[in-house]
Amino acid sequence: MKRGSTLFLKLAVILMGLPVLALCIFLVPNLASYAAELYPDHTYLKYLVYIDLYASAIPFYIALYQTFMLLGYIDQNKAFSELSVRVLKTIKQCALIISGVYVIGLPLFYLIAERDDAPGLILLGMGLIFASLVIAVFAAVLQRLLQEAIDIKSENDLTV
Structure with missing residues (x-):
């Protein structure tokens, strides 16, 4: 594959990280x-x-970095390798972890929403x-499919 074929996706990954960084810097202290x-x-x-919001930002950036590595x-031409399977496992x-952090923090969302009379905050959480969870399931499905494709490829290489 050409080196720049995933350039747009890499740029999108970088652009996904910028708003979260801005939220962590400006919105979290205000909240x-x-x-x-x-x-x-x-x-x-x-x-x-x-703790709740910054603890969710750390695995978010780890997942973005892993996505960047997967695009690399x-x-x-190492898409069908064990490295890709490990990256997908880390993303999953x-x-x-992000989902678990927000499940643990949901009572906090509830307290704030109840006092502020903003039920949309609970829906946001x-x-x-x-x-x-959708991202975790999607990564798990891709991980399994990729592992099966690698297994089939190695079987075909052995039957030559």
Whole structure:
């Protein structure tokens, strides 16, 4: 494959990371302060918001990096290799971790939404959980299909 054939996808991966970085820099501190204002007796909620949202950003960036690596393997004609299977496994695990972090943080979303009278916040949290699970399932299916294709390829190479 030509070296630049996945250039657009690599650019898209980079552009996916920029809004999340901006949210982590600008929105998360404001959300944490807002949660502390809603519950002045429970100032620790501010730190729970930080932990929940930043803990989900770390596996997100790991998954983006792994996606970038997978696109590099495709450029190097190594798409049908164990390296690609490992990358897909890591992406699946990152998506499951993100989903788990938001499941654990859902009561926090509930507290903020109830005090602020914003039920859409709970739906947003559930949407993030669902989106992460969809990505995890998709990565698992691709991982399994790729592993089966590698197994078939190695069987064909041995029967020559």
